[in-house]
Amino acid sequence: xxxxxxxxxxxxxxxxxxxxxxxGIDLDVGQxxxxxxxxxxxxxxxxxLGLLLGLAVADSGHLEILGTPVGRPLAAPDGVSGFVxxxxxxxxxxxRQNLAALAALRGRDAPRMGIDDVLDRVGLTDVADDRxxxxxxxxxxxxGLAAALLTKPRLLVLDEPSNGLDPGxxxxxxxxxxxxxxxxxxxxxxxxxxxxxEALCSDVTILATGRxxxxxxxxxxxxxxxxxxxxxxxxxPQAAVRLAADTAGVRVVDDAGAWPDVEVLVxxxxxxxxxxxxxxxxxxxxxxxxxxxxxxxxxxAFLALTEQEEPx
Amino acid sequence: MTATTVDDQAVRAHPVALARGYRFExxxxxxxxxxxxxxxxxxxxxAQFVAAVSRxxxxxxxxxxxxxxxxxxxxxxxxxxxxxxxxxxxLLTSVVAGDVFAAEDRLGTWPHLLVAVRSxxxxxxxxxxxxxxxxLLLVAGLAVxxxxxxxxxxxxxxxxxxxxxxLTPADxxxxxxxxxxxxxxxxxxxxxxxxxxxxxxxRSPMGLLLPALVxxxxxxxxxxxxxxxxxxxxxxxxFIAWNGLFSSPAQLGPLMIxxxxxxxxAVTGTALAYRLFLRRDFTNLAxxxxxxxxxxxxxxxxxxxxxxxxxxxxxxTGASGSGIEQDKVQRSVATAFAHLYRMQTGQLNRPDVxxxxxxxxxxxxxxxxNVAPRGPGNDWRCVISWHLPDVEAAGTxxxxxxxxxxxxxxxxxxxxxxxxGYFLVxxxxxxxxxxxxxxxxxxxxxSTTQKG
Numbered sequence: 001x002x003x004x005x006x007x008x009x010x011x012x013x014x015x016x017x018x019x020x021x022x023x024g025i026d027l028d029v030g031q032x033x034x035x036x037x038x039x040x041x042x043x044x045x046x047x048x049l050g051l052l053l054g055l056a057v058a059d060s061g062h063l064e065i066l067g068t069p070v071g072r073p074l075a076a077p078d079g080v081s082g083f084v085x086x087x088x089x090x091x092x093x094x095x096r097q098n099l100a101a102l103a104a105l106r107g108r109d110a111p112r113m114g115i116d117d118v119l120d121r122v123g124l125t126d127v128a129d130d131r132x133x134x135x136x137x138x139x140x141x142x143x144g145l146a147a148a149l150l151t152k153p154r155l156l157v158l159d160e161p162s163n164g165l166d167p168g169x170x171x172x173x174x175x176x177x178x179x180x181x182x183x184x185x186x187x188x189x190x191x192x193x194x195x196x197x198e199a200l201c202s203d204v205t206i207l208a209t210g211r212x213x214x215x216x217x218x219x220x221x222x223x224x225x226x227x228x229x230x231x232x233x234x235x236x237p238q239a240a241v242r243l244a245a246d247t248a249g250v251r252v253v254d255d256a257g258a259w260p261d262v263e264v265l266v267x268x269x270x271x272x273x274x275x276x277x278x279x280x281x282x283x284x285x286x287x288x289x290x291x292x293x294x295x296x297x298x299x300x301a302f303l304a305l306t307e308q309e310e311p312x
Numbered sequence: 313m314t315a316t317t318v319d320d321q322a323v324r325a326h327p328v329a330l331a332r333g334y335r336f337e338x339x340x341x342x343x344x345x346x347x348x349x350x351x352x353x354x355x356x357x358x359a360q361f362v363a364a365v366s367r368x369x370x371x372x373x374x375x376x377x378x379x380x381x382x383x384x385x386x387x388x389x390x391x392x393x394x395x396x397x398x399x400x401x402x403l404l405t406s407v408v409a410g411d412v413f414a415a416e417d418r419l420g421t422w423p424h425l426l427v428a429v430r431s432x433x434x435x436x437x438x439x440x441x442x443x444x445x446x447x448l449l450l451v452a453g454l455a456v457x458x459x460x461x462x463x464x465x466x467x468x469x470x471x472x473x474x475x476x477x478x479l480t481p482a483d484x485x486x487x488x489x490x491x492x493x494x495x496x497x498x499x500x501x502x503x504x505x506x507x508x509x510x511x512x513x514x515r516s517p518m519g520l521l522l523p524a525l526v527x528x529x530x531x532x533x534x535x536x537x538x539x540x541x542x543x544x545x546x547x548x549x550x551f552i553a554w555n556g557l558f559s560s561p562a563q564l565g566p567l568m569i570x571x572x573x574x575x576x577x578a579v580t581g582t583a584l585a586y587r588l589f590l591r592r593d594f595t596n597l598a599x600x601x602x603x604x605x606x607x608x609x610x611x612x613x614x615x616x617x618x619x620x621x622x623x624x625x626x627x628x629t630g631a632s633g634s635g636i637e638q639d640k641v642q643r644s645v646a647t648a649f650a651h652l653y654r655m656q657t658g659q660l661n662r663p664d665v666x667x668x669x670x671x672x673x674x675x676x677x678x679x680x681x682n683v684a685p686r687g688p689g690n691d692w693r694c695v696i697s698w699h700l701p702d703v704e705a706a707g708t709x710x711x712x713x714x715x716x717x718x719x720x721x722x723x724x725x726x727x728x729x730x731x732x733g734y735f736l737v738x739x740x741x742x743x744x745x746x747x748x749x750x751x752x753x754x755x756x757x758x759s760t761t762q763k764g
Contacts, residue, residue: 024361053427055594074327074430081427100331105328105336105428
């Protein structure tokens with residue numbers, strides 16, 4: 001069975017003078033899918049988002065957006081919306097005026113949501129008539145999302161939409177994005193906040209120096225043959241240390257100094273070895289109070305694939 | 313996912329219509345507090361300024377038409393026009409056109425705008441038209457406000473022209489309006505420079521200041537003793553060429569040249585800014601202007617335009633030197649004197665005498681006769697002779713002239729006291745300003761020299 005693709009990119013290359021910003025990028029994003037895009041600074045994320053929004057064209061490769069080949073600048077089809085770098089807002093206008101001006105720009109014929117509706121969806125109804133000049137970063141991010149929603153997008157491209165969001169704002173944004181995905185909108189989300197990507201995305205692409213280091217489901221990242229550090233809190237730390245040391249494939253990490261609590265143990269192992277350790281702890285009658293990865297699989301993969309040093 | 317399926321609902325998006333883009337840009341401009349403040353200022357302050365100055369005992373006599381602000385309300389808008397050409401219009405164009413593109417750089421809104429409008433060409437056109445609209449609104453505010461202030465405070469009286477002849481209130485109103493319309497041309501030239509600076513220099517304050525700096529440079533150039541072809545080839549000349557409307561016959565040649573040159577600069581500057589804008593890489597979010605490229609792209613064509621204009625004007629008009637020559641000065645001073653003498657005759661309730669009967673002539677020297685009588689300077693001295701009907705002896709009066717490089721002059725009466733030596737004349741109804749004591753005039757830089 002075929003899947004509707006919001007984005008299909010093959011061998012995308014983009015250079016700025018001598019600098020290769022993107023080098024043979026392949027990317028598939030299905031409709032109704034939230035796809036995370038991560039990478040260190042300078043990895044080419046913003047360039048890729050710019051290509052998806054139609055701000056530039058690739059030097060080589062093939063890009064289809066919503067089934068339409070894109071070969072020249074600003075030629076992305078209707079239904080593509082979003083922002084790169086930061087939402088485009090005018091501080092001298094109110095939130096409502098920003099949206100109204102944008103809606104008027106696109107005309108009455110273009111499909112669009114009501115201004116009050118989108119303001120309500122991002123939780124800005126109460127400040128709709130306030131000038132954007134006085135908005136916090138998080139409020140601007142939410143208003144930028146509202147502006148993107150205005151056109152009923154079928155592909156939403158967002159660059160760091162969670163910047164500056166408080167927990168309440170984050171809840172609104174996550175809820176809106178999840179709702180859009182349910183309605184069939186494909187979403188590409190670039191962020192450095194791994195917890196957001198893990199909470200929202202089904203798939204991720206990790207970019208490093210303009211190339212794809214990984215692309216696929218999040219679950220595949222966790223299953224990759226890669227050791228992770230786990231924080232283990234048990235009812236008998238001394239016995240747990242001994243058991244961990246005796247378990248094949250498990251190493252007790254000495255540098256657990258980040259947790260001064262002596263009862264906390266940090267072990268490094270593959271998922272299968274951790275499973276073994278859990279079984280042995282249970283058999284030994286040791287209660288497991290907490291077992292969590294020190295770094296999320298995505299963050300660990302990000303650091304490993306992009307060859308960044310983990311903080312000590 | 314194994315297959316790619318084309319979503320047949322997708323349709324290629326079209327650029328936003330220019331009218332919608334224009335409205336969007338206008339909304340953004342008018343929402344800025346500084347633009348609103350400028351609109352209010354241009355609508356209110358000139359009226360208050362003209363009304364206040366007109367009621368002062370001391371008038372701004374250094375400014376053209378300033379000495380007539382007590383006499384007619386139509387002098388006020390011309391005083392404001394002179395000031396506007398020097399300061400206000402360059403600054404207004406700086407604030408509006410000099411910032412219209414840079415504002416998007418400052419706010420980081422280019423990606424948003426491009427995705428929304430989908431056409432850099434239409435964005436450029438919409439921005440240029442919106443800034444033009446605001447500039448026109450500001451100029452109209454200055455003109456209407458200053459005229460209303462003058463007419464309401466002083467009255468709808470005849471205006472004394474630059475050659476001393478009287479313009480009826482209707483003529484004065486028409487010429488004041490025409491003068492303001494004419495300075496739109498150099499204003500548009502500065503606006504085009506503003507667009508060029510705004511596109512080329514991004515967030516840099518230099519982009520904002522460029523029209524004001526160019527205007528200042530052009531004003532300084534107009535103060536230099538340049539050859540007349542070079543003077544007329546500079547766009548700033550149209551800011552003063554409207555003076556020619558207030559002579560009889562009107563000096564339309566220099567005015568038309570000034571307007572055409574300014575419009576040429578407006579078109580060239582706008583086209584250069586357009587070219588630079590379309591070449592910009594909008595994916596580079598750290599773009600902060602390209603000074604070098606701006607210099608490479610913008611300066612040579614404008615310098616070339618000046619060179620071509622100078623060559624065309626020199627060939628077409630045959631003008632050489634400063635354009636200020638002895639016979640032209642003599643004619644201008646004598647003509648103005650004759651007109652103003654009639655006015656003084658009327659004030660003194662003497663029998664009317666025509667300019668033809670007066671047969672006024674002037675003999676002018678420069679530097680006490682030790683230098684060639686041509687070119688600007690404050691060392692001109694003219695002896696004017698005239699005849700009255702049935703009086704055998706000719707009357708004579710002396711003037712010291714300060715002739716500016718652009719052809720404007722101030723004639724300062726140096727006696728006799730009964731004619732031009734004192735600033736008041738005693739009329740049957742009391743003391744009144746003496747029109748012959750000091751007057752402004754203009755030398756036609758392009759007019760042909762009368763021989764003999």
